Amino acid sequence: MRRFKVLLLVLASLAGIWSLGIKTAYAEGPKLNAEGAILIEAESGQVLFEQDANKPWYPASITKTMTLALALEAVEKGKVKLSDIVQASENACSYGGSQVWLDPRDQFTLDQMLIAIAVGSANDASVAVAEHIAGTEENFVRQMNAKAKELGCTNTNFVNAHGLHDDNHYTSPADMAKIARYALSFPKILEYTSIKHYKFREAPKELILDNTNKLLWRYPGTDGLKTGTTSQAKRNLVSTVQRDNLRLIAVVMGADQKGGHFAESIKLYNWAFSQFGYKQFFGKGQVAAHTKVSKGVVGEIPLIAARKVGALMNKDQESKIETKAIIPDYIPAPVKKGQKVGEIQILQDGKIINKVDLLAKDSVAKATYWQLLKRTWRKVFSF
Template sequence: MFFFRGVKRWAGILSKNLLAAGLIIILLFMYAFTAGASEPDVTAPAALLLEPETGSVLYEKNAGKEHPPASLTKMMTVLLGIEALEAGEIKLKDRVTASSYASSMGGSQIFIEEGDILSVEELLKAIMVASANDASVVLAEAKAGDCSVFIEKMNERAEELGLDNTHFKTVNGLPHENQYTTAEDMARLARELVKYPKVMDWSQIWTKTLELADREAMIVNTNRMINSYSGLDGLKTGYTRDAGFNLVATASRDNMRLISVVLGAENESNRSESTAALLDYGFENYRLEKVLAAEEVLKDLSLKNSAPENVKGTPGSNLYALVEKGDTTEIDYELELDKNVEFPVEAGESIGTIYSLVEGEPVYEAELEAENRIEKAGILMRILRWFRNLFL
């Protein structure tokens, strides 16, 4: 009898120990998962991580606090330059003569002299790669005739982009009392800039030799992370004594691009560490799903008063959903057709909106565009449809 009581007692102790061990294992797994999803270790005073396709902010720290932009200013200078190229106002091969004022710039530069003649493309490369203050002035003068006029255009474009807490006073970011930005605004500006393949090509150049009239100028990328962080292909560094070390970086992995902003880091090493922490956090914890491709044709769309009654449409752009890795949540989409379309509708014009859904909630939207020209149904056809719908 004593023997069986002892066995039962030891069995009870053993089962309790096994239960405790099991709980410990479960807690360890939970800790490991939580640790993997913990926020990035960002020591810089202000930072932000953005997924540009959906505009999702994945992390922010003092993102709305005003801060000197330093050479991040040049992102707007380059944006105006590339937009002028797209509009045909200037050409990459256009030759521009440097002024005395341009040659007087300090800080990072390619030592342009008065009278030097450079192409627009050389200027843009010098700005994106070497953060050249002098090249920024030459480009601004070529585009607007005068830096003050160009700065006005910079601030006008900032307002159009919704950069509500940004104000420019120089074309290159050299210190000025009333020049400021935020991590949030710089992310928005970068989101616009990464749309241009040429800018991305220039921003990932490591070294380049520029041919000037009587000499060569070797430029080296100020963004050292181009060579050290996998997938990183841009975008712009900045430094002044007041601003500290700034960096807007962008990297792409597994068909997902991320944009990180770090403002006011103590040194270059701290800036790089904070940037890497942000990007690692994004790539390790999120994935971008393409819900619908821009070229996909959606058929049998019932557009009010249209002829034919059922029309075809396509997304105006790729439709995405950003979700956490490991999340098995159902991703879908839904259409909202415009009930007040003005006919005729030409191919490519909007006939509604497409929403990507995560757990049934809209997270991203794109225009729904007509695949072909759509006419308005005649009065008799509209009356017949009205009667038919009474009995449906």
């Protein structure tokens, strides 16, 4: 433990100034009773509040935010399917703490296992999923650390997929916010983390899981993400709330009081929603611009936003927020549906604060010689 405390001090001194996005001075936020905390706007990563945000701390089960994210990434890449049967090993079944009492003879799908992790914080399911995806938990942990490094985490080292205590298993509020933001890039995760109750097993003894994130009941707009509690870590919570198109991510680590991780998170959200709003211009998948197609079967194509287009607004400050589409005058056929064609910039007082890709709404085939000739004739004779 002494070695880890020294490491905490060294890493904290090396951390310096950290920001996920644009760092701006706002009205002073609340003073929290926690080892560290951070609040960000999920879309841009803009930091709204931080208190010892770079301090390394034991994550406990909020580790599973990364486990869930990597599992869903593997699904997206086609490496595994949610319908896969996850065969739990003797090793996975041996894990205690929060669990679903897996047996090697059990037949549960990856989808069911991920719900067990998200809702019931199951350590045995976490190891089973890690082994299913990477062959061994050790291989999976290497993927966790590689992803953390890719996301820009500087105070993180994972040694397991579940979060049971180890002196060398740590992260920071700032790093966990990055991981949570990455996890939210997979829409399925909110389907899992917003489940309040789930019947995992019918027989021989019924097992109903209750979500450990009590903000789902206590704070409107909450739909994720994960709690974590051990005697060494105290009480941790990485959560997300959306109201009026504004999605926030809060990380509170090392709360002392019973329920303190929930109470301190609510303080953060109450402060943030009193200070900020969100101006949305286009939703994800909404047509945001058009451009012409050269030598295509149609002459113009609509472009849709890859994600929602908007910006955080400080309610106490006047600012001009606008958008600007950066697209070519023409794009050559053929055009593939979902192809990036340009981008839409979000500007605040004339300064670019975010960018969103513009994608082709439909595919456009290349026109044949006769189609082009017919089009030319129509133009000529229209005069």
